[in-house]
Amino acid sequence: MDINKHLQAQRNEGINPHYNKRKYYIVFEKESGKIKTISNTPQEVKDTERYMQTESWNPVCKRIIKGKASLKRYGMIWDLVNETWDIDFRSTTLIIESKHNKLEPFREDLDPTRSEIFVKIFYEDETILIEANRNNIRGLKNLSDITEIASSEEKLLDVYITKKNDPDYLISNISVDPLTLFKDGKQLINLPTHINEKVDWNNISLYAKSVFSNYGWALSASAVRNQDYLGTKRILQQNVSDKSNINIRVVDNVAYIDSDIRDSEVYYFDGRTSLKFVVCNNSIDELVGAFEVPVGILLQKESRVNLNFNWPKKPIVVYKNNYITVNTNGATQ
Amino acid sequence: MSEINSIPKEGRGYVIPAMQDFEYDQATALAYSIKTNNKDAKVAIVTNYTDRIPHHYHEVFDHMITLPYGSSETTRCNDWQIYWATPFVDTIVIDSASLVKENHDSVWEFLIDQYDICFFNKAHNFKSELLENKKLQIYKQDYDMDIVYGNMYYFKHDTDLALAYHKLADPFQQNWRDVFAKYFKEQHRPKYYNNDVMHSILNTVILFENKNINNDIINIVNMPTTLSDGNIGMWNRWTDRLNTWTSNGAKVKIQNFAMHTNLYYGEQEFLTEEIFDGHKQAFTSTAKRGD
Numbered sequence: 001m002d003i004n005k006h007l008q009a010q011r012n013e014g015i016n017p018h019y020n021k022r023k024y025y026i027v028f029e030k031e032s033g034k035i036k037t038i039s040n041t042p043q044e045v046k047d048t049e050r051y052m053q054t055e056s057w058n059p060v061c062k063r064i065i066k067g068k069a070s071l072k073r074y075g076m077i078w079d080l081v082n083e084t085w086d087i088d089f090r091s092t093t094l095i096i097e098s099k100h101n102k103l104e105p106f107r108e109d110l111d112p113t114r115s116e117i118f119v120k121i122f123y124e125d126e127t128i129l130i131e132a133n134r135n136n137i138r139g140l141k142n143l144s145d146i147t148e149i150a151s152s153e154e155k156l157l158d159v160y161i162t163k164k165n166d167p168d169y170l171i172s173n174i175s176v177d178p179l180t181l182f183k184d185g186k187q188l189i190n191l192p193t194h195i196n197e198k199v200d201w202n203n204i205s206l207y208a209k210s211v212f213s214n215y216g217w218a219l220s221a222s223a224v225r226n227q228d229y230l231g232t233k234r235i236l237q238q239n240v241s242d243k244s245n246i247n248i249r250v251v252d253n254v255a256y257i258d259s260d261i262r263d264s265e266v267y268y269f270d271g272r273t274s275l276k277f278v279v280c281n282n283s284i285d286e287l288v289g290a291f292e293v294p295v296g297i298l299l300q301k302e303s304r305v306n307l308n309f310n311w312p313k314k315p316i317v318v319y320k321n322n323y324i325t326v327n328t329n330g331a332t333q
Numbered sequence: 334m335s336e337i338n339s340i341p342k343e344g345r346g347y348v349i350p351a352m353q354d355f356e357y358d359q360a361t362a363l364a365y366s367i368k369t370n371n372k373d374a375k376v377a378i379v380t381n382y383t384d385r386i387p388h389h390y391h392e393v394f395d396h397m398i399t400l401p402y403g404s405s406e407t408t409r410c411n412d413w414q415i416y417w418a419t420p421f422v423d424t425i426v427i428d429s430a431s432l433v434k435e436n437h438d439s440v441w442e443f444l445i446d447q448y449d450i451c452f453f454n455k456a457h458n459f460k461s462e463l464l465e466n467k468k469l470q471i472y473k474q475d476y477d478m479d480i481v482y483g484n485m486y487y488f489k490h491d492t493d494l495a496l497a498y499h500k501l502a503d504p505f506q507q508n509w510r511d512v513f514a515k516y517f518k519e520q521h522r523p524k525y526y527n528n529d530v531m532h533s534i535l536n537t538v539i540l541f542e543n544k545n546i547n548n549d550i551i552n553i554v555n556m557p558t559t560l561s562d563g564n565i566g567m568w569n570r571w572t573d574r575l576n577t578w579t580s581n582g583a584k585v586k587i588q589n590f591a592m593h594t595n596l597y598y599g600e601q602e603f604l605t606e607e608i609f610d611g612h613k614q615a616f617t618s619t620a621k622r623g624d
Contacts, residue, residue: 232573235588283580 024061026076026087027053033076035087038064054085061087103160103167106206110216111267117208119159119217123201126193127223130159130176131186137212157181160207161199167207171199186231218264227322237325239317244325246298248277250311257293257303261324268323269295277319277326281312288312342490345423345441346375346395348415352408355601357386359429362609364393365616366432369583372619374437379411379418393616396420405507409483409528413502416488416495428484428528430603432585432596432612440551449492452481452536456555456597458564459575459587468561469529471521478537483528484597485553498539505535554592557599572602579608583615 027036027043030052037043038061045051054076063069075090112118116136120129157176163169172192181187206217224245227233239248247258261268269275275298278290289309297303315328347367351360357380364376377396380386381404386397398418400411408429415426423445427433444451456464472478488495505512509531513522516534523530560571568574578586585592585608598604 233568234574234576236576238576283584284578284586285580285584 021057021059022062024056024058024065025053026056026061026085027051028076028085035071035074035076038071038087040065052085056085056087058087102210103207104210104212104215105167106159106208106215106217108217108219109264110214111264112216112218113267115214115216116212117157117215119206119215120223121191121201121217121219122221122223123191123196123199123219124222126191126195128159128174128189128191129186129223129229130157130174130181130189132181134182134185136214156209156211158208162205162207164203164205166205171204184231224260224325226325233322236318236320237322238319239315239326239328241327241329242325244327246324246326248317248326248328250307250328253307253310255291255305255307255311257298257305259298259301259303261298263299265323266295266299268321269298275319275321275324277317279309279312280316280318282314282316284316284318286312288315340398340418340420342420342422344375344421345445346377346419346421346425348377348379348419348421348424348426349429350379350408350411350415350426351429352381352404352411354385355604356408356429357390358609359431359601359604361390361393362604362612363427363429363431363433365612366434366583368393369612369615369619370433370436371438375421377420379415381411407526410506410509410526412483412528412532413499413506416490416499419490422490423487424490425485425487428597428599430597430599430601431484432592432598434585434592434596435552435594437551443550444487445489448487448489449494450486450488450498450540451550452483452486452532452540453551453553454479454481455549456482456553456558458559458562459554459556459590459592461552461554461590462564464555464558464562464564466558466562468558469533472517472530472533475518475521476516478533479541480533481529481536482553482555482558482597483532484555484599485551485595486532494540498535501539502531502535506531552594554587554594554596555599556587556597556603570600570602572600577603577605577608579605579611581611583608583611585611 022040024038024040025042026038027045028034029036029050031050036051043053045053060069060074064071064074073090074087076085077088106117106119107115110118112131112133114136116133118131118133120131121127122129155173155175157178159174159176160167160170161172161174163171172195174189174191176187176189201219206215208215222243223229225240225242226245227237245260249256249258272295274292274294276290276292279288280286281288288311289307291305291307293303293305297305317326317328319326347364349360349363351357357378360378364378367374367376375395376393377398378386378394379398379400381400383397383399386394391397398420400414401417402414404411412426415424423441425437425441425444456466458464466480469480473480488498509526512534513530556571559565560568565571565574575587580586585596
């Protein structure tokens, strides 16, 4: 072999990691990371909602095309450092690592549906709910298969509670178990006892190591046991007697609505402009009437809506929303 | 043994196996539903310790019977003992996580007339559509098993067939892990005791000459199979996805569908206080009307 050519090839590889490597085109399912096709030439992706195409220089593509490696054993992963998709061996071990040593702040105004990790603090309950938004964590497509978590360092997902905008002033840190978080999608942790005595909740910030890109948080007095919190997704919801974020009292066919829903929680309505309530008496089969409340009104602390039917003595209020609970305690007629 | 044999057998009735506290709640609600829709029906609860049954539940049961040969950890692993424990000549064994919403007179007449022992191999979802039971089809295809549901079955005491069935069920249910290991490849072995699989094995072994060819004796809405068939998507519990409603007269609806035959709900979360109280009230008013 010509030694000069060999040295030149080495130099080229140092400058360009893709030197002398063939480029492959991989079409895969966006949701599952499952590979559909691998080819040497770009493919036309017809169903762009479901599939996407990426380029790869990974030599394993050649082995798969030639039938020397099984496609079933490979999947797509998100390379956090290079921020690209690449093909890799499917595994039951989730490898998480920090991008750099800087702490990532949690944004208070971030929409939870757009975040990757979202934290809800319930200061009266003295609990903290950590949610991993698996739809947004694109790199972790095989979450259901994960049985082990491997990380280069411990406490990689821990949440640090600090004085507002001052990461050096640590108030408390919350240990998060990555396996539980990624398997269940959420983790409810008790805050340190007596934390309320030493923390001014309106004067804190949250930080975490920079594993993901979007961290968000919200503060509430106590948890509302809505469908989202319970992890259920019933098609219809009905009024409950527990603490709720909407309370409806009716006097003389006027519904007085008390709402705890804040502007930052507008995502509860999934882009809809109003919420419809169907009212039955005693059982679901006894329909009494229905009314519609614009979202803008539900974002106000107090509001009233005129009803065109008589409020029943034993109301069953039915509606479609996974984030809202309604109670009619104190409803009078 | 002599004491066990001395349990007199007469008439027809329902036997509900129950061992856990939540199963006592379920069994009581089931007994209320049976008696509301079946005048003069007799109901027995079979358990490991009868003194654990809450006192205020006693009124609905005609018999409270202790399992004669001790108990396995899983309630339905003790089905084999029901042959000796039942106080009835003709018995319908019914899982505690069920509700009966119809009259069974014609079912009883047909079963008593036609069968010594009878399992049902059809089930419906809450919309009354026939279920495929995709989960168990593998046992039919790969192992040529007769697939039956174990949540409800009938047997006649003092018949050779029923005796043979329960005698074989004794070692099979007590050693269910070994039985599953013997019959199935590793990838098909249930990790936990599966009553449908166990009774399917027993049916295949014992009742191969007496297959139940008349599938439409009874209509059962089977919610665990509805879930495993994927009819309502991938959920841990069907109650996480579907709405249930109850109203006067212990009417129960799942989504928009009223349950008016037999419901095997299988899910602890289903039996809310409201549904339990509704069945208790319906039973009380039926009993008062009877008086």
